[in-house]
Structure formats: structure tokens, C-alpha cells
Amino acid sequence: MISHSHQSIWKITLVCYYNTFIKLLPYWNRTGEMAKSLLASSLSVRTKILQTGVSLYNTTHGFHEEEVKKILEQFPGGSIDLQKKQNGIGILTLNNSNKMNAFSGAMMLQLLERVIELENWTEGKGLIVHGAKNTFCSGSDLNAVKALSTPENGVALSMFMQNTLTRFMRLPLISVALVQGWAMGGGAELTTACDFRLMTEESVIRFVHKEMGIVPSWGGASRLVEIIGSRQALKVLSGTFKLDSKEALRIGLADEVLQPSDEATALEQAQEWLEQFVSGPAQVIRGLKKSVCSGRELYLEEALQNERDVLETLWGGPANLEAIAKKGKHTK
Template sequence: MASLLKTSSMSVRTKLIHQTGLSLYNTSHGFHEEELKTKLQEFPGGSIDLQKKENGIGILTLNNPSKRNAFSGVMMLQLLEKVTELENWTEGKGLIVHGAKNTFCSGSDLNAVKALATPEYGVALCMFMQNTLTRLMRLPLISVALVQGWALGGGAEFITACDFRLMTRESEIRFVHKEMGIVPSWGGATRLAEIIGSRPALKVLSGALKLDSEQALNLGMVDEVLQSSDGTECLEEAQEWLKQFVQGPPEVIRALKKSVSSGKELCFQEALQTERDLVGTLWGGPANLEAIARKGKFHK
């Protein structure tokens, strides 16, 4: 029997997807993370707040309302800290990301942008935020971006790192990078092309299109337009929407997310091996045996 369970060793790329606390970049890439972190500390303002609920749903809040929840340097650092915390939240099943005071995020704080306006800093910031949002995307949590008000620039990029996106009727998504003389730098162009296709993505980016809720829904960029516009009610509606996908034991929901992440990012054989490994952690386990017993009762 043991011979049937032998599998080839996991590839480096497979390990990278499923290990926690591991950066995409290191000094071999010319990236010195600690130096950049020291520099980002010079730009305070706002906060990233995280609430982990007993039902396994986390609420991540971008909180800098005086600047439409734009990311300060300190907020970028805090986001990485919260993602690391979520990587280690073994009871977690879902995550909702939203902005304070009825708006999502307007990108980066211009004070930090102006002070870091060199190609070297631009690439370093790019690598830092790509790392953070890729790790958020790979979390074994089913994630939802709740877009109220504006999701502009980096805010528009952020929502592409979540599994699903919900909008209110009055909200707007816009990739304004072209008008700033740059391209998306947090992984947003790559993820957008994967979500809606390369041709629609090129139109959205090159036209700096203003996408209202109906347009975003038609493009397949968002999954549903919410009924409410009130901040508190929207958050409650988003949680109810997410609950349909996170019902069940955390180990099952987390394994499902890992299997889909592997299928998206790994080659076919590596993804199949990941699926085998995940089956090995669940088959014959408590949730599986309980479900079998429950189904048996239904058929009597």
C-alpha cells in the first residue's frame, strides 16, 4: 500500500505557493527589503485594520479616509504584517477587504510617490507590493474585495488580488496609471488580463476607462452589484454573500482554495500533485468521516 502513495518531490515553485512568510524576492533580485521598509517608515498616516471573526471570516480595512484611503508608506508596511498574520490564521476561511468611510482606495499617497520618484525606488516599491499582494492572493482564504466609492490606481490593482469582487451601484473602478505616465506596478495588469482577458484588459488600461458597476459586471470584473449603499449594510451584505462559499470545516475550505491556486499558477503535473497531497490530508479525516456517516443516515 505504501508504494501507491509515493509521489515525486514538490518543485520549488509549488513550495513557494504554499509556504507562508516567504517573499517572492530577495537580494539576488537586487531587492533589499529592509532598506525599503526603513524608507517607508518616513511616510506615516492611516492604518490597515484587521478583525478576525469567530466564524472564520476576516475583515481587512484600508483606513485613511482623509486621503480616500490612499496607501501611505506605513500602511504598505502594515499590509504586509496583516497578510503575514492571515497566513498563520489556521481557523480562517474567508476574507473581506474594504475601505473606511464608503470608499475603497485611491492608490498611493502622493507625498510618498513624490519623495520616491526615482527608477530605483519605483522598482523597489513594485517588488514590495507585488510580493504583498501575491501573498494575499495565495492565502488559503476565499477573499472578496468590497468596492464602495472609488477604487483608483493602486486601489484598482488591489481588488484584482482578491478571488471575488463586489460593487455598490454608485462605485467606480479606474486604472489611472497611463494618466500618471506609468503602468500598473502592483501586479494589477497581469491579474486583470487573467480575470477579464488580454484584449479587454488592454482597453481598460490604455483607455484609463471609468468602469461603473454595470460595465464592470458586464466585463466579468465583478461578481455582483450589491443592493445597499450604506457602509455598514454593504459590509453585512458582503459577509452574507461570502458565507455561501465558506460553509464547512476550515481545513476543507482552505484546501479547496489551495487546489484552485495551484491549478491557476502551476503547470498541469505540479497542480495534479498538489491536489493529491491535499487529498491525503483530508481523506479519512474527521470532516470526511462525519460526512460519510451523515450521508449514510440519509439513505436509510
Template sequence: MAKSLLKTSSLSVRTKLLNQVGVSLYNTSHGFHEEKVKQKLQQFPGGSIDLEKQDDGIGILTLNNPSKMNAFSGVMMLQLLEKVIELENWTEGKGLIVRGAKNTFSSGSDLNAVKALGTPEASELCMRFYVLPLISVALVQGWALGGGAEFTTACDFRLMTPESEIRFVHKERGIIPSWGGTTRLVEIIGSRQALKVLSGALKLDPKKALNIGMIEDVLQSSDETKSLEEAQEWLKQFIEGPPEVIRALKKSVCSGKELYLEDALQNERDLLGTLWGGPISLEAIAKKGKFNK
């Protein structure tokens, strides 16, 4: 199933992730063995991670465990890794919408499953999702609580339906975010706002979330089907064009955020080299000219 995701150097991890090189999710340096962790996670069944890949290059990833408000079970964590690998290799993919089944995003995760996986491994799984070469948006319907709120930060953008809520409830459970959520939240809304949101376990309704920059927009409908259609229309404005170009843009932006300047600049040049003078570039220039005012 999965090859290795973790390496000893955090920079090498990021570099390899940003170049979409498969590595191991379970690394013995953290005291975990892949088969043992799989066996432990499989002891916590329930729910599924469903993926629909559409012809327009948009994938719909659904967290499907409605009896537990779409909380991640152990089996779902394993399936999420499988879907991430599938999306990494989906060469026609350009965008991804993440949502929860039955009008609820996610209430977090089974704590026993999280313990079985381990904090470093869960964090690296979210990192691998975060750097997917697809422009991703979390469609928040209903509640996104705890780990569910954290998972929204692993998407590039967030949209909320009118009656939805995002809340980082970790403090009330005597813990802090451990899947990289704090770091990503600071990047999204800044350190002062992040401290307020986390220390106050604030309830972020759509208006407040929009005001602090947590989300991009509030959708018109709370209906499960209609809000998904709205989210798809919103996403389409950013994925128009060949998948090779969209995927290269996403990789370049990720490297600019995650790598040292010299490495990021080299990665940008390498990505440009895969496109410049190629069929897509030549066709675009022929159609629109060198510059399009």
C-alpha cells in the same frame, strides 16, 4: 517580522507561496535589504491596515487612511505584510472581505513609498495576498483608483455598491500597473477587455463592470454598514463548511492557475491527502452518505 518572500525562481516562489511557506519580502538579489526598506517605508506614515477576525471565520480587512482616500502609505504597506502573515496562520479563517474606510475603497498608493519598496517586492506582496488560503472578496465602495483598482484584482471576487467606480488610471500618470494587476486583470476579463480598460483608463461603473465580468454582483445599498452586511451574506454561501476544507480548496484552485500541470496535480493530491479519511471527511460521510444528490 517577515521572513523572505522572494526567491530566484518564479516557479519556486509560486510553489512555496501556494504551500504557504514563509519566505523573504526583501531579497538582496533585487538590491534591497530588509531593514533598509523598512526604514524607508516608515518615513511615509499615515493610515493603518485594520483586521477584524470574526468567530464565523470571516476576516474584515480595512484600508484606513480616509484623509488620502485610503491610499497606501509606507507604514500601511508594512502593516499589510503583517496582516497577510497573520491571515496565513489563522487556522479558523475561511473568508476575507477587503474594504476601505469611510465609504471609499482606495485611491492607490504614495508613489514615494512604492519607490522605496520596489516593483518586484510590491508585486510579490500582492501575490502573497492573492494566494492566501481564504476566499477573498473586495467590497468596492466609492472609488477604487490606480493601485486601488489593482488591489481589487488580488482578491478572488469583487462586489460593488451602486454608486462606486473602478478605474485603472495608470496610463494618465505615465505608467502601467506594476503590482501584477495587468496579468490578473487579463485572467479576470480577458485580454481584449483588459486592453480597453487599461488603454482607455475606462471608468467602470457597476453596470459596466458587471457586463465585462469584472465583478460578481452589485449590492443593494451604498451605506457603509449595510453594504458590509450584504457582502458578508454573499460570501457565506462559499465558505460553509470546515475551515480545513475551504482552505484546501482555495490552495488547490490557486495551484491549478499558477503552477505547471504536473505540479498542480501533485499539489491537489497532497491536499486531498490531508483530508481523506480524516475526522472531517468521516463525519461528513456518516452524516450525508457517500453521495448526496
């Protein structure tokens, strides 16, 4: 039996708990609504970032793009050439052969310009990235690296190239890096921004950053983890391994090894390899790439919504109706 005094104390305690709950209820409701609002805002921002033509960084991140551009303009040399073919495949060429196609400041600026051009190429379906004269890219021009030796300049350059290569990666084009000769440092990072990597027998990919006393800073480490896994990526980065075509194929960094090593024949074979993935209407290929990008970068609910949004632009469209009219069997 519980005594009357204990019953009184218990009732008083319950009343106190109840009164406290009533007072806190509006606060909890507001907090819940605030949390939902913040989550919705976060999801909206993430989804918006995936849209083409949107920069990854701005002044709120401490990134002043125009100031960085003025610095990069001081280091001329080389070019980034773009050829857009009628079959919807683009050819992006790194052209600074006197320096093994190393990125000058001007080339970094041009790369962003070419990415913006590709963002607006609505007929595009695929893209091949390669270097002139049988060399992919040896990284950054050391003249620019030496001149930009302060941590502030290093971070500014990092943000500029992270922004450029992230926008490149999000292009609604299926991209292939054709690696001939060496792909080192920043050149190795560039290969990871492509959807696929083809190598010739003599080519080598090497992340030499550790030997330069730095780490990959153009997004290459993060993308490498996604491609080959964290354990393998740590080995590759910390061991500064020279990944020849066989080893790159073994660990999953390369997708195929092409037999010819001369520039023209390898480029022709790379186009033939890519055509198997970009055959069909441009809007469908671009929609598939967008869906894969959202699945990689967004939360599940956002990615599912993005799939529905892409489907809405295709369902009942010309390609869909034509396919239905043909009544083709897909088991052959």
C-alpha cells in the same frame, strides 16, 4: 550496382558516424540528466513559492526588503485594520479616510504585517477587504510617490507590493473586495488580488496608471488579464475607463452589485454573500483555495501533485468521516 569503391566509402562513413555517436553518447546522457535535474529543481522552486509564508523576492533578485521598509517608514498616516471573527471570516479595513484611503508608506508596511498574520490564522476561511467611510482606495499617497521619484525607488516599491499582494492572493482564504466609492490606481490593483469583487451601485474601479505616465506595477495588469482576458484588459488599461458597477459586471470584473450603498449595510451583505462559499470545515475550504491556487500558477503535473497532497490531509479526516456517516444525498 554499387561499386566496390563506393561500398568502401559508405562503410568508412558509417564507421565515422558510429564512432562519433559513441563518443557523444555519454555527453547526451549527462545533458539529459542535467536537463531533468534543472527541470525538477525549477518545479521544486515553483511549488515551494506557493507555500504560505514564503516571499516572492529576495536579495538574489536585487530586492532588499529591510531597506525598502526603512524608506516606507518615513511616510506615516492611516492604518490597515484587521478583525478576525469567530465564524472564520476576517474583515480587512483600509483606513486613511482624509486621503480617500490612499496607501501611505506605513499602510504598505502594515498590509504586509496583516498578510503574515492571516497566513498564520489557521481557523480562517474567508476575508473581506473594504475601505473606511464609503471609499475603497484611491491608490498611493502622492507625498510618498513624489519623494520616491527615482526608477530605483519605483522598482523597489513595485517588488515590495508585488510580494505583498502575491502572498495575499495565495492565502488559503476565499477573499472578496467590497468596492464602495472609488477604487483607483493601486486601489484598483488591490481588487484584482481578491478572488471576487462586489460593488455597490455608485462605486467605480479605474486603472489611472496611464494618466500618471506609468503602468500597473503591483501585479494588477497580470491579474486583470487573468480575470477579464487580454483584449478587454488592454482596453481597460489603455482607455483608463471609469468602470461603474454595471460595466464592471458586464465585462466580468465584478461578480455582483449590492443595492445598499451605506458602509454598514453593504458590509453585512458582503458577509452574507461570502458565507455561501465558506460554509463548512475550515480545513476543507482552505484546501479548495490551495488547489485552485496551484491550478492557476503551477504546471499541470505540479498542480495534480498538490491536489493529492491536499487530499492526503483530508481523506479519512473528521469532516470526511462525518459526511460519510450522514450518507447525505447531493442531488437535492
